Amino acid sequence: MAALIILLVLLAVFALSLVGIYNGLVTLRNQVRNAWQQIGVQLKRRHDLIPNLVEVVKDYMGYEQETLEKVIRARNQALSATGVQGTAAAEGALTGALRSLFAVVEAYPQLKANENVARLQEELTSTENRIAFSRQFYNDMVMRYNTRLQVFPSNLIASFFGFKDEAYFEIPAAEQEPVKVDLR
């Protein structure tokens, strides 16, 4: 009788810890997905700012049409990119194009003095930071989730229920230097 009770208690503890580990994995996976959505929100913010920027800058930049076109092209490519790797590459190209646009802006004093440009520049600086920070948060969450998939005993449950590693948002090599859109 006593042995049966002990066995039942042990089974109950075992089942409960299984449930706990499984639920923990699901929660973490949802947090990773939510963090990914956050990056998407910030990337969209940047895509929406670019037409305004182009509108303000284009009148001043008669000789620099090529730089502007590069930004527009990069934005359109980023809009149609899919998947973690594809998005990371396209957004990296857009960051590079924006950086060269602001380098050109440096050479136009009237442009630097323009209030709209200053405001857009602050918005873009902020957006670049938001993208970087939400990416940092996403990667931190992915690291926690992937670690949970690899450590004992949750790795057993994870492989039984088919939990898969999530991909990091890798920074393309061209984007690794800090973004400088500071006109001050």
Next chain:
Amino acid sequence: MPRVACPTCGYHNSAPAAVCELCRSPLRGEGSGAPAAPPPRARRDFYSEQVANSRDSWVLMAAFVVLVVAVAWVAGEASGLGPAGLLFGVAFGSIGSLLAYYAGDRMVLAASGAVEAAPGREPVLHNIVEELCLASGLPKPRLHVIEAVAPNAFATGRSPAHASVAVTRGLLQKLSRDELQGVLAHELGHVRNLDMRFATLVGILVGTVALLSDWGWRSRRFRGARRSSGRAGGGLVLLALLLAIFAPLASRLIQMAISRRRELLADASAVELTRNPGGLAAALRRIAADPAGLEVANRATQHLYIVNPVKAFGMDSGALFSTHPPIEARIRILESMM
């Protein structure tokens, strides 16, 4: 393990070192003129800084509880109330602190002349805080501006959902965007580390010790004549006298030491959020070098600010009673994380 307290900043060094690990001032011997150039601090990362500071503040907390229990026991014995003395002391000590816990943020903001900032009015401030909330996963705190030229900032509020951050006009005007980001990340670090809650807990303990020592000593004198034949001997009277004098002092010292730990912890948290120790280091240097004084700050609110705004401390800025670690030490730690 022998621990050596630094005479300049109060940091407890774990190894028998010749200079303080925190502020690099010599630990023993005043002589031999100026201290030699400090050896470069070992490279640290924000993670180990946070672990160390978090651990140290809990060790201090444990020391505090021991002190409270000792004082309560002596006060209880001396007054003849026994263990009930502890209960009374904690109850009295808690009331004021809980009031401060729930209404303190509004009181501090009002006393500092802070005005809530509308998003349209301060776009850069709102942008930077929103960026950092993405990095930390915290809800956005309410933002306030103090119309003062001295650059400074503080955070208050009992939980991340009820947090407020206030910055001075001077901070917004004199700091670059990177520096502002460092300062605001430090304030969000306080919010995330639940430092208001921690300070409230410490405040309860300080109040308890003060009340108990005062009260235990008074009751002893009132009852002294009647109880002179009781079990309370001369030794206990002496102990009660010593504790009544030194316990409040000791509790203040521990409180200040905890406050300094929490500042360093918030610095490390700021680096975790921004991954840019240079921004906060530059901001601290600029704030410390600014000659303007902050009139709205006083002894009651000085511990809240990122850099102690009461500049009259002069020589004892590194003393045991200061609420902040020496600014040079904070900058050195930040630079070691670069």
